[in-house]
Amino acid sequence: MARNKFDIDEDLESPFDIRHFRRAMVYIRKQKTPMLVAFLLSALSAGIGLSAPLIVQHVIDVTIPAKDKPALLFWSAMTLATIVVSVILATIRSRIMTRVGQDIIFEIRSDLFKHLQQLPFQYYDDRPQGKILIRVVNYVNAVSDVLSNGIINFILEILNLVFIAIFMFAVDAKLSLVILAGLPIFLLVMFLLKTRQRRAWQMVSNKSSNMNAYLQESISGIRVTQIFTREERNEGIFTRLAVNYRKAWMRAMYFTHLVPFSVDNLATLVLTAIFFVGLLVMGPAEATFGVILAMSAYASRFWQPILNLSNIYNSFINSVAYLERIFETLDEPVTVSDVKDARELPPIKGSVTFDNVTFAYDPGLNILENLNFHVKAGESIALVGPTGAGKTTVVNLISRFYNVTDGAILVDGHDIAEVKLKSLRSQMGIMLQDSFIFSGTILDNIRYGKLDATEEEVIAAAKAVCADDFIREFEQGYLTEVNERGSKLSQGQRQLISFARTLLADPRILILDEATSSIDARTERLLQKGLNELLKGRTSFIIAHRLSTVKNCDRILYVSDKGIAESGSHDELMAQRGRYYKLYTAQKMEA
Numbered sequence: 318m319a320r321n322k323f324d325i326d327e328d329l330e331s332p333f334d335i336r337h338f339r340r341a342m343v344y345i346r347k348q349k350t351p352m353l354v355a356f357l358l359s360a361l362s363a364g365i366g367l368s369a370p371l372i373v374q375h376v377i378d379v380t381i382p383a384k385d386k387p388a389l390l391f392w393s394a395m396t397l398a399t400i401v402v403s404v405i406l407a408t409i410r411s412r413i414m415t416r417v418g419q420d421i422i423f424e425i426r427s428d429l430f431k432h433l434q435q436l437p438f439q440y441y442d443d444r445p446q447g448k449i450l451i452r453v454v455n456y457v458n459a460v461s462d463v464l465s466n467g468i469i470n471f472i473l474e475i476l477n478l479v480f481i482a483i484f485m486f487a488v489d490a491k492l493s494l495v496i497l498a499g500l501p502i503f504l505l506v507m508f509l510l511k512t513r514q515r516r517a518w519q520m521v522s523n524k525s526s527n528m529n530a531y532l533q534e535s536i537s538g539i540r541v542t543q544i545f546t547r548e549e550r551n552e553g554i555f556t557r558l559a560v561n562y563r564k565a566w567m568r569a570m571y572f573t574h575l576v577p578f579s580v581d582n583l584a585t586l587v588l589t590a591i592f593f594v595g596l597l598v599m600g601p602a603e604a605t606f607g608v609i610l611a612m613s614a615y616a617s618r619f620w621q622p623i624l625n626l627s628n629i630y631n632s633f634i635n636s637v638a639y640l641e642r643i644f645e646t647l648d649e650p651v652t653v654s655d656v657k658d659a660r661e662l663p664p665i666k667g668s669v670t671f672d673n674v675t676f677a678y679d680p681g682l683n684i685l686e687n688l689n690f691h692v693k694a695g696e697s698i699a700l701v702g703p704t705g706a707g708k709t710t711v712v713n714l715i716s717r718f719y720n721v722t723d724g725a726i727l728v729d730g731h732d733i734a735e736v737k738l739k740s741l742r743s744q745m746g747i748m749l750q751d752s753f754i755f756s757g758t759i760l761d762n763i764r765y766g767k768l769d770a771t772e773e774e775v776i777a778a779a780k781a782v783c784a785d786d787f788i789r790e791f792e793q794g795y796l797t798e799v800n801e802r803g804s805k806l807s808q809g810q811r812q813l814i815s816f817a818r819t820l821l822a823d824p825r826i827l828i829l830d831e832a833t834s835s836i837d838a839r840t841e842r843l844l845q846k847g848l849n850e851l852l853k854g855r856t857s858f859i860i861a862h863r864l865s866t867v868k869n870c871d872r873i874l875y876v877s878d879k880g881i882a883e884s885g886s887h888d889e890l891m892a893q894r895g896r897y898y899k900l901y902t903a904q905k906m907e908a
């Protein structure tokens with residue numbers, strides 16, 4: 318059951334939960350030295366920057382009236398120096414923090430990727446891939462700034478505010494009170510606007526996630542879309558998602574623009590109040606031109622840190638939701654993993670026993686019930702039966718892609734739930750229905766599971782599965798680049814390549830799920846010969862709908878009704894005249 322379809326919004330308005338930030342401290346702590354350096358540089362740069370209005374006031378009120386040219390030159394040079402030093406310090410800080418932000422992103426993303434690689438099939442069965450991608454890419458990007466710059470900026474803006482207040486009061490206390498009088502109105506406007514702005518941006522994030530999920534699904538399914546000429550309808554769905562995104566974006570931008578607009582207006586109001594109080598109430602003796610100018614400069618600077626603090630607060634709140642999603646992914650239990658005292662599975666001979674195995678993907682809906690069978694090492698077993706009967710499920714359980722709900726599966730007498738997964742899967746060769754091809758060369762693809770295989774070994778495996786001929790027909794042969802999913806290759810060629818990949822690993826147990834379904838009859842006959850050689854001495858489970866390909870197996874299991882309805886060799890089952898017999902004769906007649 319998909320928990321989150323492409324058109325279902327995620328809940329991004331989480332209550333502020335300090336635990337997420339505490340957990341994020343693991344990443345931040347590693348960066349504490351560069352962050353401390355950046356903080357000191359910023360504090361220094363801000364302090365130097367704040368002294369400029371004081372210099373201006375001194376020059377206007379003292380130096381110019383005294384016509385003191387050397388002092389004027391000195392203060393001009395000082396002003397220039399404050400600007401240059403501030404810019405240099407700010408640049409260094411920005412470089413350091415960009416690095417810190419990227420390092421944090423790198424760490425979180427690596428942890429996510431590592432975890433995603435371990436998550437069981439079940440996790441991927443349950444959610445759209447696009448939404449997983451968004452977590453790894455967008456959400457991590459979104460939190461990096463808060464985790465790196467957010468904390469430093471938060472402290473800096475508070476310090477900035479305190480310093481501005483000190484400088485302001487040092488110039489004139491009365492006019493400073495005028496500025497402070499605007500504060501309650503400013504805070505109220507901020508509170509009202511910022512909450513809406515934050516929600517609006519969360520909506521943007523949600524709509525972008527939905528669009529991404531649908532886009533991903535559409536790209537994966539493009540062939541089916543075109544076959545069924547669903548393009549127009551899909552465009553309709555995409556348009557709806559894109560329109561929702563645009564609406565959300567427009568609304569978010571409306572608030573984003575409204576904030577500085579309101580701040581500017583408020584700042585102008587306060588400035589007017591300064592002029593009014595300074596000129597009309599205090600008079601020119603007390604409120605000199607220099608004082609008015611310096612106070613105007615501080616007044617306009619005073620709102621910026623408050624505005625920045627409210628931005629930081631909003632980012633913190635948003636990040637909580639993103640962090641929650643990131644940590645939720647990291648906390649997703651690896652349900653199929655090594656148990657506490659898991660043993661290494663020694664080199665196996667290849668016997669397999671299903672001991673009263675019951676299995677359900679979704680609780681209560683058993684796909685297999687009390688399944689019992691024993692396969693001797695070296696035996697070749699065919700699993701046949703109607704669509705959806707559970708054949709793939711049986712082989713997925715042998716490789717422990719899912720845990721059994723009840724009972725046990727034994728390989729050479731070892732319960733597979735108690736041995737190390739790696740030691741189990743490395744002795745198995747599994748060829749799934751979907752023969753996935755990765756981007757890279759054909760050689761890389763065959764070598765995928767055995768990186769140290771020599772070129773000769775790769776070629777030998779390809780020859781064994783009759784893939785060598787068609788590979789050599791490509792201009793670049795084994796070095797031909799194939800793209801992800803192998804769209805340059807035919808379905809049969811993809812199957813042959815993944816066949817070679819499976820065999821190269823020289824497994825003791827071989828699982829072939831519809832491995833030859835797309836291969837033409839002539840190649841299949843050739844393949845069968847090679848295969849018979851290769852299967853010798855190995856235990857094999859072969860799922861095939863084309864019964865002609867499995868009739869030579871030692872034993873055929875007819876899977877149906879949550880269990881095995883018939884079991885025996887081809888001849889035995891034909892003699893029984895049961896379900897296998899019916900299926901076989903029906904196929905024979907069709908042929």
Ligand SMILES: Nc1ncnc2c1ncn2[C@@H]1O[C@H](COP(=O)(O)OP(=O)(O)OP(=O)(O)O)[C@@H](O)[C@H]1O
Binds near residue numbers: 710
């Ligand atoms: N990931 C999953 N989550 C929930 N149910 C599943 C999942 N995979 C398969 N099923 C269900 O389990 C049953 C058995 O599926 P399975 O793929 O094992 O059948 P099969 O015999 O291999 O079919 P086919 O011949 O079509 O490949 C089906 O009813 C299917 O709907």
